[in-house]
Amino acid sequence: MADHLLRLEQISKVYNAGEPSQTEVLHGIDLVLDEGEFVAIMGPSGSGKSTLLNIIGLLDRPTSGRLLIGGKDTGLLDDAALTRLRGESIGFVFQYHHLISAFTALENVMMPMVVERGFPDRQCEARARHLVERVGLAKVADHLATNMSGGQQQRIALARALVMTPRILLADEPTGNLDTQSADDVFALMREVNTKSRTCFIIVTHNKTMAERCDRIIEVVDGRIHEP
Amino acid sequence: MTYGLPLEWIVAVRFLYEGRLQTLFIVVGISIGVAVIVFMSAMLAGLENNILKRVLTTQAQIQVIAPDQVARALRGKGEDMEDATVQRPSQRVALIDQWQSLVRSLRAEPGITFVSPTTTGSALAVRGEASRSITLIGVEPETYFHIVKIPDYVVAGDARLTSESILVGVELAKDLGVRVGDKINVTAASGDQRVLTMTGLLDFGNKGANQRSTYVALRTAQSVMGMIGGVTSLDINLYDIYAAEVMAQSIMASHRVVAESWIKTNAQFFSAIQAQKATNTLIRLFVGLSVAFGIAAVLVVSVIQRSKEIGILRAMGTTRGQIIRLFLLQGGLLGFAGSMVGAALGAGGLFYWHSVARQSDGSELFPLMLELQLFVYTAILATLTGLLAAMAPALRAAKLDPVVAIRG
Numbered sequence: 001m002a003d004h005l006l007r008l009e010q011i012s013k014v015y016n017a018g019e020p021s022q023t024e025v026l027h028g029i030d031l032v033l034d035e036g037e038f039v040a041i042m043g044p045s046g047s048g049k050s051t052l053l054n055i056i057g058l059l060d061r062p063t064s065g066r067l068l069i070g071g072k073d074t075g076l077l078d079d080a081a082l083t084r085l086r087g088e089s090i091g092f093v094f095q096y097h098h099l100i101s102a103f104t105a106l107e108n109v110m111m112p113m114v115v116e117r118g119f120p121d122r123q124c125e126a127r128a129r130h131l132v133e134r135v136g137l138a139k140v141a142d143h144l145a146t147n148m149s150g151g152q153q154q155r156i157a158l159a160r161a162l163v164m165t166p167r168i169l170l171a172d173e174p175t176g177n178l179d180t181q182s183a184d185d186v187f188a189l190m191r192e193v194n195t196k197s198r199t200c201f202i203i204v205t206h207n208k209t210m211a212e213r214c215d216r217i218i219e220v221v222d223g224r225i226h227e228p
Numbered sequence: 229m230t231y232g233l234p235l236e237w238i239v240a241v242r243f244l245y246e247g248r249l250q251t252l253f254i255v256v257g258i259s260i261g262v263a264v265i266v267f268m269s270a271m272l273a274g275l276e277n278n279i280l281k282r283v284l285t286t287q288a289q290i291q292v293i294a295p296d297q298v299a300r301a302l303r304g305k306g307e308d309m310e311d312a313t314v315q316r317p318s319q320r321v322a323l324i325d326q327w328q329s330l331v332r333s334l335r336a337e338p339g340i341t342f343v344s345p346t347t348t349g350s351a352l353a354v355r356g357e358a359s360r361s362i363t364l365i366g367v368e369p370e371t372y373f374h375i376v377k378i379p380d381y382v383v384a385g386d387a388r389l390t391s392e393s394i395l396v397g398v399e400l401a402k403d404l405g406v407r408v409g410d411k412i413n414v415t416a417a418s419g420d421q422r423v424l425t426m427t428g429l430l431d432f433g434n435k436g437a438n439q440r441s442t443y444v445a446l447r448t449a450q451s452v453m454g455m456i457g458g459v460t461s462l463d464i465n466l467y468d469i470y471a472a473e474v475m476a477q478s479i480m481a482s483h484r485v486v487a488e489s490w491i492k493t494n495a496q497f498f499s500a501i502q503a504q505k506a507t508n509t510l511i512r513l514f515v516g517l518s519v520a521f522g523i524a525a526v527l528v529v530s531v532i533q534r535s536k537e538i539g540i541l542r543a544m545g546t547t548r549g550q551i552i553r554l555f556l557l558q559g560g561l562l563g564f565a566g567s568m569v570g571a572a573l574g575a576g577g578l579f580y581w582h583s584v585a586r587q588s589d590g591s592e593l594f595p596l597m598l599e600l601q602l603f604v605y606t607a608i609l610a611t612l613t614g615l616l617a618a619m620a621p622a623l624r625a626a627k628l629d630p631v632v633a634i635r636g
Contacts, residue, residue: 054631057543059543059630059631059634060631079548080547083542083545083546083547084545086543086545087544087545088545092543094634098536098537098539098540098634100239100537100540100541101246101537102239102242102243102245102246102537103242107229110229111541111544112544112545114229114235114238115235115541115544115545115546115550116545118234118235119231119232119233119234119235120229120230120231120232120233120235120238121231121232122231125229
């Protein structure tokens with residue numbers, strides 16, 4: 001049997017374990033995702049969506065259960081190996097884009113490649129420039145991140161998330177902070193990348209319309225998964 | 229981005245550039261600290277040098293003399309003392325025993341640069357009706373002039389010493405009414421007389437010395453004072469002037485002589501120099517500490533301000549080590565930039581102060597001593613201080629959990 005791109009087995013997350021304030025956020029989650037999927041994760045605030053996304057994104061470790069990426073058990077990796085795997089396989093887009101304000105749009109897109117190599121080179125710049133063009137922002141490539149509109153910044157964040165050709169792209173409310181037109185543009189762009197590159201998109205959203213435009217909707221309620 | 233430049237350098241420089249007002253303030257703060265250190269160090273070194281020069285150009289760093297004559301209590305039979313009081317004997321001019329072999333042995337000591345035998349005694353200089361008591365100092369010019377730079381004090385004639393010549397201070401020359409080329413009758417305490425020709429006029433900048441000090445060739449002094457072949461002292465100079473006391477002790481331990489270092493004969497002055505050095509060290513320490521805390525404070529604020537960006541960098545795969553280096557570099561760069569500006573400010577301040585601060589006679593208060601070494605040390609010290617100060621903020625940044633940092 002071929003390995004799934006992403007496999008969660010009985011994933012639980014408990015905060016402040018053993019203390020009076022102990023909170024169990026995720027309860028034994030099982031989930032399988034494959035290449036090319038375009039998934040929306042929905043659920044009320046505090047239901048555990050972001051925690052789930054952080055665990056899938058290797059930013060956080062589960063309290064129990066196994067997370068396999070491409071068949072590799074991430075629980076067996078040390079912090080350095082996890083950081084490397086995160087850099088190679090996973091891209092992030094956050095609600096508040098989180099571009100680094102000291103750098104231009106183009107440099108922000110280059111950054112994951114620079115992090116991986118340790119220094120910038122011609123190849124990094126060429127790849128970043130290609131992606132900036134692909135998100136339609138070639139004209140503002142050399143503008144500082146802070147001198148762009150919210151929609152433009154989010155598109156640059158998407159380009160940055162794609163620069164390492166990740167197999168999984170995690171987006172936490174990617175359009176939550178944008179006007180309708182910009183939100184539509186960003187969504188269309190993600191869809192296009194998903195179709196062309198077979199990147200698996202996992203999008204956390206409160207926006208029902210947007211969720212309905214995804215291939216699959218996963219609902220997280222009280223730390224458990226419900227698929228309609 | 230500059231191709232090939234390490235990530236940490238790129239991000240560190242950009243972070244400093246983006247927060248340029250903050251960077252500017254802290255660099256100005258560091259610069260003032262460094263300027264104070266450079267200014268103080270260079271000025272104190274100049275002052276110390278100046279005072280040392282005044283003290284040590286008119287005296288040897290170590291003077292070796294024969295031990296005092298000591299009277300011992302006369303003992304009777306058994307251990308009984310015959311006399312309860314022992315009077316200190318009057319000291320005749322004592323010659324150093326076996327001085328030639330002592331000179332050879334001292335010249336072989338590492339650390340000693342020059343050893344010069346000297347015969348000194350009192351005499352009377354007579355010319356016509358005028359007579360003045362003088363100190364007749366017989367020297368070997370080829371070694372003695374390296375210890376006391378007599379040629380530097382010559383205001384007329386020259387410092388050449390033949391068996392018939394004498395060098396005289398300006399006050400004495402005035403009192404006797406002599407000029408270069410004139411004869412002076414020198415009479416020793418024993419009554420021996422010698423007519424010498426004045427070949428040089430000296431000005432030591434000290435009235436007492438100008439009135440009494442006269443220099444003749446060693447053999448001339450020996451013959452006038454009836455000490456043929458004998459010397460009363462050996463003058464010694466060293467590579468390290470501050471090793472004088474230790475060397476004097478070691479000479480006394482290995483030879484039957486008394487050795488007096490300039491440190492002992494100028495104890496008050498020496499302790500003033502030591503106190504000045506200690507004060508300077510304390511000032512440097514406290515300035516260094518305040519610079520370090522300034523850098524640390526700015527970087528701690530920067531870590532807090534940039535926690536989201538640090539979280540993003542970590543999410544992209546930046547290691548904890550890279551984050552630590554990124555902040556250490558910022559500390560180091562701040563320290564280095566501050567030291568460069570500070571060194572320039574300090575040097576500028578020193579030039580200005582040197583030009584306006586004058587002694588009562590209009591001469592410079594201190595010599596302008598700007599050594600490259602001082603700037604290099606200061607730059608290294610400030611950069612290291614920056615690196616050390618950045619340690620705590622860097623560790624704090626590296627410990628940031630990317631999830632918490634991004635969520636803010």
